[in-house]
Amino acid sequence: MQCSILGRTVVDIVEAPDPPSPVVPPLPAFISRPGPAASRLSSADLFYPVSQNDEQDDVGIWVYYQNVRGLRTKIDEIFLTTSDCNFDVIFLTETGLDSRINSQQLFGNSFNVFRCDRSSANSDKASFGGVLIAISRKHVSSIIETVNGQCLEQVCASATVRGRKLLLCGVYIPPDKSQNVDVIDAHISTVSELCSKGSVNDIVLVCGDFNQPRIVWNQRHEETQPACSLLPSAAGTALIDGMDFLNLHQANQCRNHLGRLLDLVFCSSEHQLIVDCSVTPLLPVDPHHPPLVISLAADCENNFRNMDFTNESRPLNYRKIDFGALLEFLQNVNWSALQDIDNANEMAYFFCNKITQWLSSNLPFVKRPISPPWSTALLRKLKRIRNAWQRKHRRWKSSEIKRMFKSSSDNYRKLNAGLYKSYVMRVQTDLRRNPKHFWTFVNSKRKCSSIPSKVCLDGVESRSSLESCDLFAKFFASVFAEKTASGIDAETAAVDVPENLVHIDTFLVTPDMIVAAAKKLKRSFSAGPDGIPAAVYSHCASALADPLCTIFNKSFE
Template identity: 30%
Template sequence: MHISSKFRIYYQNFRGLKTKTKEIRLSSMTSCFDIIIGTETWLDDSVHDKELLSNKYNVYRRDRSSTSTSGKTGGGVLFAVSKNICSKRVEHFESSMEDLWVSVKCEGQESKEILFCVLYLPPPVSSASLDLMLENISHVMQSHAGDIIILGDFNLGFIDWKRDTSDILALTPCNYNCNLGRNFVDFMSFNSLSQFNYVKNHNNRILDLVLSTCEDISIEESIKPLSKIDLHHPALDIDLKLNKRLLTIRKQFASYNFRKADYTLVNAKLCQIDWELELSPFKDVDMAVAKFYDILEIIIQSTVPKTKPRNLKYPSWFTRNLIKLFAERNKILKRYKLYKNPRDQLELQLSNDRVESLTASCYRKHILSTEESVLKNPKKFWSFVKDHRGESSDLPREMFLNNKTANTGEDICNLFASQFASVYSPHDQGRIPYPADCFPQFC
């Protein structure tokens, strides 16, 4: 049976992130968005990806320095997606302008791939720059069969957007009687794109557009922005509803902690094994290897302890009170979005203030504790850096073998299997000699 699910997306024109990294990073830690999208990031190589947002996100970005846009500063786009969602950047779709393409995959009993494009057109928008961007998007859409969502600052504020009826989410363009306007509306019509953002700025204009081939996109002005708002660009809360089968929940299982293994006992158990006796009955090499692995597995189970993975949903410095307050805030937010009750709105504002205040307090204590511990143990400094950057030993997002690309754990393992199979040479499958000193290093 199908159920209704959705992506919770946040969009903001940040008007610079360099001076707001701490503010936005802390805000993102208590947010419940699946995807965070930003334009006008004004970033460069001096800012690391992990400094920008919570470690629960994979961050993709394109700074102005990698484009042909005139001007060394300003511009830039960013796309951050939860690590629970499979995603990859699609660089060969990108033009010489300021656009970033990311493919997001919903995996479960049914799979669905959605292509996102984040773009920024600096003012004043010329016919040449607009045509170049639209031509590239049209070319991508001709080669992509799935749904597509295009978000960004188009700076086409002269176009008015009207909603024909209250039950239709998409808006109709008006007042576009110029070359820029006609070209843009023709582009939308040719590619079957609809525009969904109705939130106007203080000048009663809409500069940030949300175009999509999807039909069920609802947008509201953000109740709790991640950062200070630019009057020209209201922040947006976007719900993308997906009619798909229930997603499979990836459970975290306990794993072996080889750092705490009793290797003295491991060596003793290995020395007690008569390998000639155990393996000589097998004339097939695959069966012999399977028996070898079975023996090792028994030894590992008896000598290596298991540990449960740490819950990475919240940073280590989050207190129980903060987590509880955060959960209560989310309940109020859901209730307010459902009923639009003014009392819920007031309660939500108070809850947001409490979450923000307690988060700042907990973070200050975390910094002070780190500073004190560094004096006693300098290694704590590098632990802080690794935690801040979210460094871990997880599988990389993507791996490549020849012309094949893998971006899930299973597919990456299959690439390794293909490589091993290509270099494997089967030996004579007759009786296998087992020298008495085949494991001298363990004894």
Template identity: 30%
Template structure:
């Protein structure tokens, strides 16, 4: 129990529960001047939960709220625990319907920042006599909060009695199984690269010179590469995410497994009194603790020093602190409950596609200017330009729907620049963009709000790396905002004509934009293909060339 002037908090537990009080003074909570808080650790069989009871006095300053939520956030993430935080927060303007974009006070901003960063939710929807929510129930586990009928003491009209149920792990909605499909993929992490690179360097590409159809030329390119992949790259199922933190080195993991083996032996009756083995276990455990602390400290220092050059590493670490980062197995979209992975993925596809415009254009001639001031066209592409674009690709595993990673093309730039130059010039000559490069795959990424609502996700689109290379030649990379999803393709072409794009270049752009399709993909589950009827494809290299005239008009 912790009591100060104007309030106080009490946390009591039945005898059948084993509860341990947590000393919060060593974690900075003693610096709070107008907040009473207690914490207890409660093991519940298959999981352990930390329970906080909080009372914030009405006279508490905004800085007090900021400090409190920072301390709670550090505890939740640093110790990677399941928590439930209950109490009178005295935030009178809080409403469950509020979103992070419509906050009226700094107190609310600190609260919502904490909920978002720590992947927590506020579960209390029971209003007091003044139609307010002074008492909040915050947790990173699913909770059920109801008005309690069986009360122990006279009820305060400002603080109705609550019955809070923490849902067990077995009862929580499961995440979509990431390894549910049997499709085998090339595992480029375990490829025989000397053999693969030697094979690619020996491919005879001269037959592409006789091909006049762009799609057939691309088919030949993929056929030759896939022969090499089948010979030198093993196939595997979907790669399972490591259960260890990123700073765990192979030596740490090896020591950890040795410790587990020793522990299993010590728990058996044959080794219970083996003092030598007990000493070995204690020594290994002590070494592990030091190694893990040292590795984590170095990992965080490296991440901090490289945050500008490698921000992905920072955000990967932040996301690793969130307890549930997958897509729930039950979701909702437009009021409909979705239970199967196929329903969920297709709902994502429908939502992302709804951003495109299908509006018809009554008279396209109204958008044409018959006397453009300048003329913009494309000339033939040289091998040196293609080689330069290949070497600019990032050396990572990013791949489009064809599964060919960027680093492979960069490593084999000298061998691939010749066939790609032939194909790229064939594209310019025939003014036809290959169909296989028009398909993009989309991965849903959670933004904020309820994790089980489809509309709270944003799309991350991936195109194949060959298409990126073509667009990098004599082009500037510029991302498009979501507003360009509404651009009608016919109007876009008319505007580009007015800007001075030649007829041959407009024909190529028309081919590039027409019959584009996309599908949502999430760990092996793939939605139906959807035709993209409007918009300049986002994240594509040529979008920078088109952006200026379209914005100016």
């Protein structure tokens, strides 16, 4: 019996028609051959799709969703596929993780990971279950605590991606709870709390495995189109009513092999949304849960306005200093200009600025280490080819481009997995000869070395690197006591100090003192807070003695 539930609509998913089919040359030999032939490629075998806009970044927001049916046996696989993927947000359900597995093992330093593992607080079962949201470290993100967050397998987070603020919720409702109305109401309450934390222009995105096979979701072709065409259960009705009340609409139409929708995508109705099946899944596919790629429209104007321009530039390679040229430059600087400055801090700024300007103009940048450490020239070239076809596939949905994207991605992944396996074997073999290399690899799996994208202190959140530094400075300043030593403490400390040891009024720094102190410095090439390495003071002490004397003596006045 067919019935309609009026007033419930979903986001319209309209696929753009394919553009005129591009002329694609025949597939290279390495794509048509099965097996790990990519490792035997030469540069002449590679076909690189070149176009005028290939180097432009994707302007949309790209989200990936998959029910992975457990990650414990797929740790290396998920690490390799996510370490260089181009998704802004990743939802994974049925992760099957616990506290013994670090998020660092799964995503490295590429993502901020927010997890809700299965526990006695949210499930009667001890294994499987769980959900996580991974957000690229390119974007500012943070977890959102909710009232009902602990009683269900769900996690909420916020992220600012390309000018838009996303309010995200990942959820897994197991089959034994999917028909429990109280469970559905608790999840709706969490989503309602999530919506209340945003504004009208924010995007609310809820992805998860709801296990509601009795609901047959319709595509919306007009505002009066009903959400479903089959009478759902009481729990299904509660889900539809709750999401409709919050103005969230179900957008996924990628059905599984049985023609059902178990994985649902709810999103705010004001924003353009497209949901497709993934061409290159991150992990093996369960036929009950096809992986999804979700694209959202970005706000290019706000993206430019909110860009963080305070990041540090690449460090200079101070080991390349030509001390002969630097010494000649310092000897020709008119240091007598320091006499016209009344403030010691301004004198120090003038001094450091002269040296750092010369260093910036005459030194190369430090070469960035090859990342990942098992990378080769061929792997990097295959990655560029894969990314080029991915950009084309995201713009045009033609079958030829889809086939080329899948083939290039498969070849890149095969070679990447083989190189990573060989790298791990080398690390294990070299344990005795190079234990430092071994522990570096181990620490990379259990520690995060990247700078956090957001810092929070006393309810204040940072929105840029500069604000994060200010919050750290505020925190460290709070642990220092501002107590001034009393006269009694000063007298006690000076009991063993000989009288008339030093007279500040007559104390004078001489150039010979500067040269003697500089010669004792360790010739380090690491720059200090002034941006000048100690090796500069040590090698150029004769040229720097006079200006430093002027600055030090001014500070004693």
